[in-house]
Amino acid sequence: MAQDLITGLTERVDRLLADHDPATTDRLEFLRARFDAGLAWVHFPEGLGGLGLPRDLQIHVDALLARAGAPDNDPRRNAIGLGMAAPTILAYGTEEQKKRFLRPLWTGEEIWCQLFSEPGAGSDLAALATRAERDGDHWRVNGQKVWTSGAHKARWAILVARSDPGAPKHRGMTYFVCDMTDPGVEVRPLRQITGEAEFNEVFLTDVRIPDDHRLGAEGEGWRVATATLMNERVAIGGGDPRRESGMIGAVARTWRERPELRTPELHDRLLRLWVESEVARLSGRRLRQKLAVGEPGPEGSAAKLTFARLAQQLSGLELELLAEDGLRYSDWTMRRPEIVEFTGRDAGYRYLRAKGNSIEGGTSEILRNIVAERVLGLPPEPRTDKDAPWKDLPR
Amino acid sequence: MSDELDLLYTDVEESVRDSVRALLAKRCTPDRVTAVYDGDRTGLDELWRALSTDLGLAGLLVPEDLGGAGASAREVSVVLEELGRFAAPVPFLTSAVVATTALLEAGAADRLGELAAGERTAALAVPLSTVPGRAVPAVTVHDGVLRGTVTAVAGALEADLLLVPVQGDGGLELHEVPADAARITPVTSLDMTRQIADVELAGAASRPVADAGAAERAIGRALETGAALLASEQLGVAQWCLDSTVEYLKIRRQFGRIVGGFQALKHRLADLYVAVESARAAARYAAAAVAADDPDRSVAASVAQAYCADAAVLAAEECVQLHGGVGMTWEHPAHLYLKRAKADQLAFGTPGAHRARLAGLVDLPAA
Numbered sequence: 129m130a131q132d133l134i135t136g137l138t139e140r141v142d143r144l145l146a147d148h149d150p151a152t153t154d155r156l157e158f159l160r161a162r163f164d165a166g167l168a169w170v171h172f173p174e175g176l177g178g179l180g181l182p183r184d185l186q187i188h189v190d191a192l193l194a195r196a197g198a199p200d201n202d203p204r205r206n207a208i209g210l211g212m213a214a215p216t217i218l219a220y221g222t223e224e225q226k227k228r229f230l231r232p233l234w235t236g237e238e239i240w241c242q243l244f245s246e247p248g249a250g251s252d253l254a255a256l257a258t259r260a261e262r263d264g265d266h267w268r269v270n271g272q273k274v275w276t277s278g279a280h281k282a283r284w285a286i287l288v289a290r291s292d293p294g295a296p297k298h299r300g301m302t303y304f305v306c307d308m309t310d311p312g313v314e315v316r317p318l319r320q321i322t323g324e325a326e327f328n329e330v331f332l333t334d335v336r337i338p339d340d341h342r343l344g345a346e347g348e349g350w351r352v353a354t355a356t357l358m359n360e361r362v363a364i365g366g367g368d369p370r371r372e373s374g375m376i377g378a379v380a381r382t383w384r385e386r387p388e389l390r391t392p393e394l395h396d397r398l399l400r401l402w403v404e405s406e407v408a409r410l411s412g413r414r415l416r417q418k419l420a421v422g423e424p425g426p427e428g429s430a431a432k433l434t435f436a437r438l439a440q441q442l443s444g445l446e447l448e449l450l451a452e453d454g455l456r457y458s459d460w461t462m463r464r465p466e467i468v469e470f471t472g473r474d475a476g477y478r479y480l481r482a483k484g485n486s487i488e489g490g491t492s493e494i495l496r497n498i499v500a501e502r503v504l505g506l507p508p509e510p511r512t513d514k515d516a517p518w519k520d521l522p523r
Numbered sequence: 524m525s526d527e528l529d530l531l532y533t534d535v536e537e538s539v540r541d542s543v544r545a546l547l548a549k550r551c552t553p554d555r556v557t558a559v560y561d562g563d564r565t566g567l568d569e570l571w572r573a574l575s576t577d578l579g580l581a582g583l584l585v586p587e588d589l590g591g592a593g594a595s596a597r598e599v600s601v602v603l604e605e606l607g608r609f610a611a612p613v614p615f616l617t618s619a620v621v622a623t624t625a626l627l628e629a630g631a632a633d634r635l636g637e638l639a640a641g642e643r644t645a646a647l648a649v650p651l652s653t654v655p656g657r658a659v660p661a662v663t664v665h666d667g668v669l670r671g672t673v674t675a676v677a678g679a680l681e682a683d684l685l686l687v688p689v690q691g692d693g694g695l696e697l698h699e700v701p702a703d704a705a706r707i708t709p710v711t712s713l714d715m716t717r718q719i720a721d722v723e724l725a726g727a728a729s730r731p732v733a734d735a736g737a738a739e740r741a742i743g744r745a746l747e748t749g750a751a752l753l754a755s756e757q758l759g760v761a762q763w764c765l766d767s768t769v770e771y772l773k774i775r776r777q778f779g780r781i782v783g784g785f786q787a788l789k790h791r792l793a794d795l796y797v798a799v800e801s802a803r804a805a806a807r808y809a810a811a812a813v814a815a816d817d818p819d820r821s822v823a824a825s826v827a828q829a830y831c832a833d834a835a836v837l838a839a840e841e842c843v844q845l846h847g848g849v850g851m852t853w854e855h856p857a858h859l860y861l862k863r864a865k866a867d868q869l870a871f872g873t874p875g876a877h878r879a880r881l882a883g884l885v886d887l888p889a890a
């Protein structure tokens with residue numbers, strides 16, 4: 129059965145390559161043809177870039193295309209689009225929305241960002257205050273969002289806003305696709321501890337969103353956002369399938385290339401973290417094998433907890449290993465990077481950027497609550513604000 | 524490399540688990556297990572017979588044409604998870620895994636039928652703490668009889684047959700000796716559910732099962748398989764500790780609240796859950812790598828031991844602490860798992876020994 133699927137996929141890839149020789153075909157044209165052949169993400173439905181096959185089989189397709197020298201969609205450029213917006217649109221979008229948004233999202237023609245967090249709504253995302261008011265067949269949106277990676281590159285955003293202030297906080301939100309070219313959208317860089325401005329503040333002033341850009345029902349925003357966040361945690365914590373990918377790879381490389389830096393104490397810590405990184409990699413593989421037969425559940429939170437801890441410990445170890453060189457830093461110049469890089473640049477950057485790993489996509493403290501409550505079934509945190517109308521909550 | 528290894532549980536594996544669990548739930552109760560610490564081993568022979576013969580678990584690793592079930596390390600690992608969950612005092616790991624692997628690797632097919640059928644039980648006579656790949660203590664052979672002592676051997680008390688590493692003229696050999704030809708002295712053990720014994724050979728006649736070269740390899744593979752699959756037992760121990768602690772903290776009240784609602788405890792349990800699920804990935808990978816005889820099996824075994832041994836100890840220590848006063852009592856089963864977890868951590872190499880082994884295997888040399 130699995131072998132038949134692989135044979136069928138291989139034939140399909142061969143046909144794509146025969147009809148669109150990567151050596152002579154324009155990159156974008158090739159990517160569009162790949163999407164239309166159902167080879168973009170095989171677990172998506174037919175007609176939407178997929179073939180309705182198990183998610184695992186994508187690895188096979190990617191390997192075949194890479195071997196043939198075909199261009200890929202450079203997924204790092206559109207991590208939020210691919211990791212969060214796409215699965216949410218697939219799950220909650222109308223047929224028209226899926227047809228309109230998924231193809232240019234996958235090819236990277238349209239970059240996406242995420243308008244979720246606000247200055248007053250971080251861990252308590254459901255307290256968010258950005259207002260969406262109905263205005264005929266449109267919505268008018270006003271408010272401020274923050275920690276928005278890539279907003280300065282984005283064509284579209286996934287947005288959660290308060291549509292009914294009179295309802296309890298989890299029940300008064302609606303989820304939208306927001307046009308980042310709307311004149312009411314203002315994006316300002318937000319400089320981080322690395323010196324870069326990978327994030328932004330986004331100010332929304334009378335932004336007009338047509339009602340047919342609503343994802344899910346009015347008032348259902350929290351449910352839709354939860355689906356996005358679970359996908360986000362899998363995207364951050366799921367990891368790369370290869371051994372010594374990510375942060376451990378950088379440290380192990382330095383260890384091998386610079387024998388003069390080695391000490392017994394660092395060796396012990398390196399081996400402990402190597403084992404933990406390998407186990408995290410295997411856990412990520414188990415998670416992916418499970419996902420092949422279902423949707424992400426709260427298990428993604430566990431993967432993300434481990435990922436953040438290891439990234440921080442490894443990047444700290446790397447600076448100690450580098451000794452004198454650990455005192456240098458590549459560049460403090462304020463820049464707005466093309467892509468979000470966890471393992472790029474130098475060791476100092478990696479150390480500082482990794483501090484964000486336990487904050488973005490749910491702080492490690494909130495993720496522990498999620499694991500304890502939703503996986504282990506322990507009593508929830510006391511929530512005095514759960515049933516009161518949002519407008520009456522102290523702010 | 525080994526990217527296709529399945530880390531989930533198959534339906535067949537789940538059904539093996541169900542039958543083992545059902546039997547243990549009936550016949551391996553905490554009272555029954557605790558009694559071994561006071562020297563009462565009533566019913567344990569019957570329990571082993573039910574597992575080894577009635578359920579056919581002794582022959583899982585033995586090919587069908589040699590009288591076994593022709594299963595693999597994957598099914599064995601699921602059995603070990605359940606044995607860990609019940610801290611079961613049976614010689615499955617020592618006989619059906621380690622000694623059986625040694626005989627299989629040595630090509631000593633003639634003994635395997637009896638072992639597979641559960642008619643006989645065997646033990647590899649090495650200290651339980653032996654690290655795979657390191658030198659094993661060997662007895663001497665003169666005029667065809669063996670002399671010497673091996674200490675801290677697990678499974679020797681239950682064994683009919685001992686597989687003894689022997690220092691021959693041409694190198695390490697492996698001999699078999701009937702257990703009743705050796706003096707086997709029980710040792711009061713930290714973990715009485717896997718009691719160790721000192722084995723003294725004072726002129727016992729033996730039969731060689733593997734000569735120099737083959738013996739070294741057979742012993743190394745047996746110990747490595749033991750290390751790889753012990754990880755699944757450790758997973759079972761850790762899972763019991765997590766489950767029972769979560770269950771208890773959902774009913775225990777202090778300060779007018781369910782104790783499990785305090786965030787300090789929720790976060791500790793969340794971290795423990797992450798450790799147990801990570802241990803599952805490591806243990807499953809090790810079992811799958813052994814089952815497939817994957818080129819990565821040595822790395823997989825050492826990663827699994829380096830991780831799962833500590834995870835089981837952490838789970839057992841958290842279990843005692845989070846149960847509070849009752850966790851410290853003889854009456855509560857938590858101590859059975861603490862003792863098993865701590866002894867398991869030393870078995871087939873400590874986590875530190877496996878990290879040192881990995882340094883060589885994955886090219887991260889010491890300073």
